[in-house]
Amino acid sequence: MNEANKKNHFSRVELKQRLQQLEAEIQAKEAYADIPLSSIRKNNWKVCFLALLPVLLATGYFLYTRAYNKKLFSQYYEPYPNVIGYTLQNTVEGPTSRTEALQLYEQGHYADALKYFEQASQIGKEHTDLLFYAGIASIEVNQLDKAEAYMQEVVKHPNSSFVSQAEWYLALIHLRKSEPKQAKEHLRLLTQSTDIFKEKASSLLNKL
Numbered sequence: 034m035n036e037a038n039k040k041n042h043f044s045r046v047e048l049k050q051r052l053q054q055l056e057a058e059i060q061a062k063e064a065y066a067d068i069p070l071s072s073i074r075k076n077n078w079k080v081c082f083l084a085l086l087p088v089l090l091a092t093g094y095f096l097y098t099r100a101y102n103k104k105l106f107s108q109y110y111e112p113y114p115n116v117i118g119y120t121l122q123n124t125v126e127g128p129t130s131r132t133e134a135l136q137l138y139e140q141g142h143y144a145d146a147l148k149y150f151e152q153a154s155q156i157g158k159e160h161t162d163l164l165f166y167a168g169i170a171s172i173e174v175n176q177l178d179k180a181e182a183y184m185q186e187v188v189k190h191p192n193s194s195f196v197s198q199a200e201w202y203l204a205l206i207h208l209r210k211s212e213p214k215q216a217k218e219h220l221r222l223l224t225q226s227t228d229i230f231k232e233k234a235s236s237l238l239n240k241l
Contacts, residue, residue, distance in 0.1 A: 099211045106209045109237055112169050113198060115139050117162050131163065138166055143173035161186070161193035168202060172209075181206050197228045204237070213241050 115135050134149030150167035168183030184206065187199035204219035220241075223234035 098213075102208050102211045102213060105237065105240060106205055109233065110172075110205050110209075112143075112173060113166070113202070115166075134163070135166070138170060143170040146170050147174060147176075161190050161195050161199075165193075165195040165199055168199070172202065172206065177206055177210055197223065197226060197230050201230045201234065204234070208237075208241075217241055 115138055117135065130149040130152045134146045134152075137143075137146035137149065147167060147170040150163055150170060164183045165187050168180045168187070171177070171180035171183060181203065184199040184203045187193055187195050188203070190196070193199075200219045200223055204216045204223070207213070207216035207219070217238060220234040220238040223230045224238060
């Protein structure tokens with residue numbers, strides 16, 4: 034076979050291979066075209082649904098637990114009564130803002146009371162009574178991070194008469210923030226104590 038015939042031979046082989054490839058592509062397209070569009074859409078929907086299913090389940094669980102924690106918070110939360118205001122009002126000790134803050138607190142004007150509590154608490158961190166009520170006022174105005182910081186400061190002073198109360202409200206704050214793990218830690222501490230919050234803590238802990 035001379036050189037010219039070799040070239041023609043290879044050209045025919047290549048052409049035949051290319052034609053076979055084109056024929057296969059056309060057949061594949063025709064086969065796909067025969068599939069009903071509704072079937073394609075249906076299968077695509079199934080694939081998308083299966084891909085999104087874990088996300089949907091996780092989102093549903095998150096929303097359910099968030100709603101459940103919020104419901105528990107509503108059942109157990111109530112602002113702590115003013116147990117120090119009346120003694121302060123009859124004394125001249127401390128800044129006027131303390132008395133004003135507690136009066137506003139009693140009246141339910143928590144945002145205004147919080148401003149006075151913050152001013153009064155600047156005297157020193159040892160004023161755990163003011164820090165505690167500042168924490169309650171912060172919960173009432175939905176400033177949960179600030180409320181947590183105030184309560185954490187209270188529990189740092191073991192001699193304070195508001196330590197147990199602060200532990201209880203810390204548990205509720207974490208519950209409101211959908212942080213049940215942290216809430217359980219504070220509740221367990223209270224269940225091991227002998228104060229008035231032991232029974233409440235046990236009841237709430239059993240529901241988490």
